Amino acid sequence: MESLGEYWKRFRTSSSQSVVLQVVNLGLLLSGALVAYKILSFITQAESPIVVVLSESMEPTIRRGDLLFLSNYKAPYTTGDIVVYLIPGREVPIVHRVVKVHEDASDSDPQILTKGDNNFADDIQLYEGRRWLTRELIIGKAYMIIPYAGMVR
Template sequence: MVRAGVVGTHLPTSGLDIFGDLRKMNKRQLYYQVLNFAMIVSSALMIWKGLIVLTGSETPIVVVLSGSMEPAFHRGDLLFLTNFQEDPIAGEIVVFKVEGRDIPIVHRVIKVHEKDNGDIKFLTKGDNNEIDDRGLYKEGQNWLEKKDVGRARGFLPYVGMVTIIMNNYPKFKYALLAVMGAYVLLKRES
């Protein structure tokens, strides 16, 4: 025998009814949530800008995306960079961005070319590559300048694999965001 449910019983929400939760909030609660979100985003941006100032590098943290620097660095290693002008650079591992490409490249300085006027230029190559990087530089460019490079100061092995997975599998990125959002909503309800 099947029993009918009592009229007017309230079933628990799944925590995924975001718009229903927003409609239930008064203006003060909604402003508070928006302000909290803005503070989180602005804090992250301030930390990033602070790292840029402290390290002198436009990108103070990068992820190694290829195996061109093995065995020194492996795919997924997280690198910490600086770009202080007084640092010696010959033989060091550097990160540089090529004009027209969004992704920075991690390679070693193999040659330093110093002019009489004090200008210093560099040639790079991946440890695991056969030839130098002149084919990677913008057309007509044969050398990198000090302003173009950041020096690798430290690393955390394989921490950047999350970034690589999210770039290779965009559905994973959205699933991870959905799980994190659901977790936040469920924690808020309890």
């Protein structure tokens, strides 16, 4: 396998036709990746079907750098599910486990309480004035985890 420096040297001495072909190939590769991401987003009904875990709050179950695949179907949440949610005004989504599901008979939308596996307390203090999380704040429920796949070194 050639080093990046050797590749760059070979690239600089290439003909203009070869350079154009490489740029077109790169464009096709990036376009294909974007289309695949959008198709996955449509199939899973999740705005962000793939997320990288950024903190240690779910260790040892999920570690920093793990890749999570999410779905956002209208299936009910159960205690033990791992969900990703985003509080308005915050930039980083939170990955935590459902510890309690509260279903009000007057409301068809379940309300959930979450907690990180590595945290001592539940997440009520993160909900900013709410007592429960509702479906509109949830990005998705994790259905597959790939360890360390999101870790770039």
